[in-house]
Amino acid sequence: MTDWAGRSAVEIAAAVREKRATAREVVAGHLARIARLDGRVGAFRTVRARAALDEADEVGSRPDLAELPLAGVPVAVKDNLAVSGESTRNGSAATSDLPRTEDHVTVARLRAAGAVVVGLTNVPELCVFGTTEGVHGTARNPWDTSRTAGGSSGGSAAAVAAGMVPLALGNDGMGSLRIPAAACGLVTVKPGYGVVPAGIGNGDWFGMSENGPLATTVADARLMLSVLADTGVPRAAKPPAVTVAASVRTPLRGVTVSGPYATAVREAARLLAGAGHRVRRADPPYPASIGFTALRHWSAGTAMDAAGLDPRRLDRRTRVQAALGRRFVEGVRTGDARERLRGRLEPFFAEHDVLLCPALARRLPRAAPWHERGWLRNALVNGACSPMTGPWNLAGWPAAVVPFGTLPSGTPCAVQLVGRPGSEAALLDLAERIEQLRPWPRTAPLA
Numbered sequence: 056m057t058d059w060a061g062r063s064a065v066e067i068a069a070a071v072r073e074k075r076a077t078a079r080e081v082v083a084g085h086l087a088r089i090a091r092l093d094g095r096v097g098a099f100r101t102v103r104a105r106a107a108l109d110e111a112d113e114v115g116s117r118p119d120l121a122e123l124p125l126a127g128v129p130v131a132v133k134d135n136l137a138v139s140g141e142s143t144r145n146g147s148a149a150t151s152d153l154p155r156t157e158d159h160v161t162v163a164r165l166r167a168a169g170a171v172v173v174g175l176t177n178v179p180e181l182c183v184f185g186t187t188e189g190v191h192g193t194a195r196n197p198w199d200t201s202r203t204a205g206g207s208s209g210g211s212a213a214a215v216a217a218g219m220v221p222l223a224l225g226n227d228g229m230g231s232l233r234i235p236a237a238a239c240g241l242v243t244v245k246p247g248y249g250v251v252p253a254g255i256g257n258g259d260w261f262g263m264s265e266n267g268p269l270a271t272t273v274a275d276a277r278l279m280l281s282v283l284a285d286t287g288v289p290r291a292a293k294p295p296a297v298t299v300a301a302s303v304r305t306p307l308r309g310v311t312v313s314g315p316y317a318t319a320v321r322e323a324a325r326l327l328a329g330a331g332h333r334v335r336r337a338d339p340p341y342p343a344s345i346g347f348t349a350l351r352h353w354s355a356g357t358a359m360d361a362a363g364l365d366p367r368r369l370d371r372r373t374r375v376q377a378a379l380g381r382r383f384v385e386g387v388r389t390g391d392a393r394e395r396l397r398g399r400l401e402p403f404f405a406e407h408d409v410l411l412c413p414a415l416a417r418r419l420p421r422a423a424p425w426h427e428r429g430w431l432r433n434a435l436v437n438g439a440c441s442p443m444t445g446p447w448n449l450a451g452w453p454a455a456v457v458p459f460g461t462l463p464s465g466t467p468c469a470v471q472l473v474g475r476p477g478s479e480a481a482l483l484d485l486a487e488r489i490e491q492l493r494p495w496p497r498t499a500p501l502a
Contacts, residue, residue, distance in 0.1 A: 060088040061218040061498055064128045064275040068169065071127035072120060078111035078127030082171050085129040089173070089219045092501055095200055098214035100134050100144060100191045102174040110171045123169030124282055130165055131214040131223040133207075134175040134191070135182050135255060136266070138162055145256075145360075146178040146189045146207075149368035160252045161224060161266045161283050168282045173220060176210030180373045180426060181256070181360045182226070183207065183353075185234050185437040186419065189370065189426045196238055196419070197499035198466040203422045205235030208269065212239040215269045218498040222279050226255050228264035229353050230444025233456040233471060236269055237414035240458045240467030240495060242276045242486060243269050247476045248451035251283045260356030261387055263448040271497040273457075273487040280479065294484035299327055300337035300407035305416055305442040307346045316413035319459045319468045323411060326492050327485070339403050339410060341446065346438075348392045349445040354380030355387040375430035393449050400450060404475040409485060413443055414456045414469035447473055455482040458495040467495070 059067055059081040070076040086104050093099055107129070114120070114127055132138055135145045137155040139162075144150050158166065166172065177194045179187050187194035187209025194209035196202040197217040204213040208225030212235030215223045225232045227245040236243035244267055251266045253259040268279035301324040303317045312320075328334040342348075357373065358380030366374050404410075419440050425433055447454040454473045462468050470489075472482045 058084055060084045062221065063272050064125065064221040064270065064278060065272070067128050067221060068124060068126045072123065076127070078114040078171060079108060081127045082107050082111040082129050082173065085173060085220055092217050092219060095195070095501070096197050096213050096217050097192045097194045098176055098210045098217065098219060099131070099174040100177050100210065101141065103141065103172060106140065107171050107173045114169050114171060117169070120169070124278060125165060126169035128170045128222060129173045129220045130170045131174055131176050131211055131220045132162055132172055133211050133223070133225045134178050135226070136162060136224065138172055138175060141175060144191060145182065146180040146191060147364070147369065148190045149364040159254060164282055164285055165224065170222070176214055176223065178208070178210060179206045180370050181357060182228070182231060183357050183373060183376055184425065184433050185230065185441050186425045188422065188424060193422055195422045196466065197501055198240060199464065201421055202238070202466070203419050205238040205419050207231040209235045211269050212236055212241055215239070215241055215271060216499050217501055221271065222275060223269040224266065225269050226264055226266045227448065228255070228260040228356060229349065229448050230441050232267050232269065233414060233444050233454060234441045236456045237469035238419045238467070240469070240499070241269050241271060242273050242455070242457055243267060244276060244280060244455040244479055244482060245447065245453060246280065246284070246479055247453040250479060256356070256360040257362065258356070258359050261352060262451065263352060263356065273483055273490050277483050294481070294488070296331050296333060297408035297481065297485065298333045298406070299324065299409045299411050300403070301334055301411045302336070302338045303413060304338040306341040306446050307438060307442040308343065310416060310439060310442045312413050313417040315462045315468055316415055316417065319470050320411060320413055323459050323470045323489065326489065327411070330488055330492060337407060340399055342396065342399055345396070345446060348396065349449060351383040352387055352449060355383040356380065358384055370426045372426060372428065372430040372433050393451070396446070397450050408474065409482065410473040412471050412473065414471040415440055416442055418462055418464065418466070443471055452476055453479045453482055455486050457486045457489050459489065459493060
C-alpha cells in the first residue's frame with residue numbers, strides 16, 4: 056500500500072480523482088502518522104479518527120469525484136472555526152464544549168471541494184498570542200520540538216510541517232498565519248480584506264483577521280486559497296517582472312532584525328534580481344505611532360472576543376489583554392487610524408509592486424507555559440520576534456510567507472512578501488519563483 060502521508064495536496068487529489076488511491080486509504084495513512092507523532096508535537100486538540108474515515112468513504116462515493124479539487128485531501132482546522140459535530144474551544148477553558156451544528160463557511164467550502172477534516176488544532180487562548188500553549192495543549196515546532204510552533208495558528212502549522220496533513224486552515228489577525236509558517240518552514244498567504252470570508256470571533260478583530268491556507272508548496276497554497284475564496288486564484292502563464300522593494304527595517308522603534316533574517320532578505324533580493332525582477336532597497340514609511348495603533352486594535356479585538364466569557368476561567372495574560380482593550384474598543388470602532396495608515400503607505404506601493412522583508416525579526420522562543428506568565432512578558436516576546444506582520448492586518452492588504460534557507464540552528468528561515476489590494480496571485484507567482492530557484496525541504500524529518 057502506498058503511504059500518502061507527506062505527499063502534496065495536488066498529488067493526493069489527482070490520485071483520488073483518477074482512482075489510483077481511495078480517500079479512505081489516504082486519510083487512514085495520515086491518521087496513523089498523527090497517532091505516531093502528535094504526542095511529541097502537540098498539533099491537535101482533537102482528532103476525528105472515526106468521523107474522518109466515514110467522511111472519506113462519503114467522498115469516495117460522490118458522483119462528482121472526478122471534478123473535486125481537493126478530493127480526499129486530509130485537512131486540519133484551527134480551533135476557532137466551527138466544524139459541525141465538534142466543539143470550538145478557541146484554546147480556552149471558558150468556552151463551550153457543546154458540539155457545533157454547522158460548519159464555518161470556509162470549512163464548508165473545503166468539504167464541498169472534497170477535503171476531509173481530520174481534526175481541530177491547538178491555539179493559544181482566544182488566539183491572542185504568537186506562541187501556542189494552554190489548557191488544551193502545547194504546539195511544538197516539528198523541526199525542533201524544544202521550540203514553540205508559533206501562534207496563533209501554531210497547531211495548524213505544526214500539523215502540516217510534521218506531514219500529519221498536507222493542508223491546514225488557519226487565520227491571521229496580527230500575524231497568526233505568517234508567524235508559525237515562518238517558524239515551521241511553510242508557505243502561507245494572508246489574503247486581503249474580503250477575499251476569503253472571515254467570520255472569526257466577535258467581529259474579526261475589527262476587520263483585521265483573515266482566514267487562509269498553510270501548505271508545504273506554493274501550488275498547494277494556491278489551490279487551497281482558490282477553494283476558500285470560491286473564485287479561483289489566477290496564475291499568469293508567464294508572470295511579468297515586478298518592482299520589488301527590499302527592506303530590513305522594522306516598524307517598531309528599538310526592535311531590530313537579527314542577522315539570519317536580514318541575510319535571508321538580502322539573498323532573496325539578489326535571487327529575484329537575477330531572475331529579472333527590478334529590486335531596490337527601500338523602506339516603507341511606517342508611522343512612528345504604528346506600535347500604539349497595533350496595540351489598541353489587538354487588545355480591543357481581544358476584549359470583544361472575551362465579552363461574555365467567565366473571566367475566572369481565562370488565563371491571566373488574556374484577562375489583562377482584555378481589560379486593556381476595553382479602554383480602546385470605542386476609539387477603535389470609530390477611529391480612522393487604519394485609513395490613515397493606508398493613505399501613508401499607498402504612495403510607496405504605487406512605486407513598488409511588492410515589499411520583500413523579513414517574516415520574523417528573530418527566532419521564536421522555547422516551548423513553555425507562556426499562558427502562565429504575565430501579559431507584559433508575553434507582549435515583549437511577541438513584539439521582539441514578530442514586528443513585521445501586524446502592519447498588513449491594519450492595512451488589510453495581502454501578505455505571504457515563503458521559506459528561505461535555514462537559521463544557524465538548522466530550523467527554517469523565511470521571508471515575507473507584501474502587496475497592494477488584489478495582489479494575492481502576484482504574490483504567489485513570486486513565491487513560486489523563489490520556490491523554483493531556492494527549493495526547501497517540505498516536512499520536518501520526524502521519525
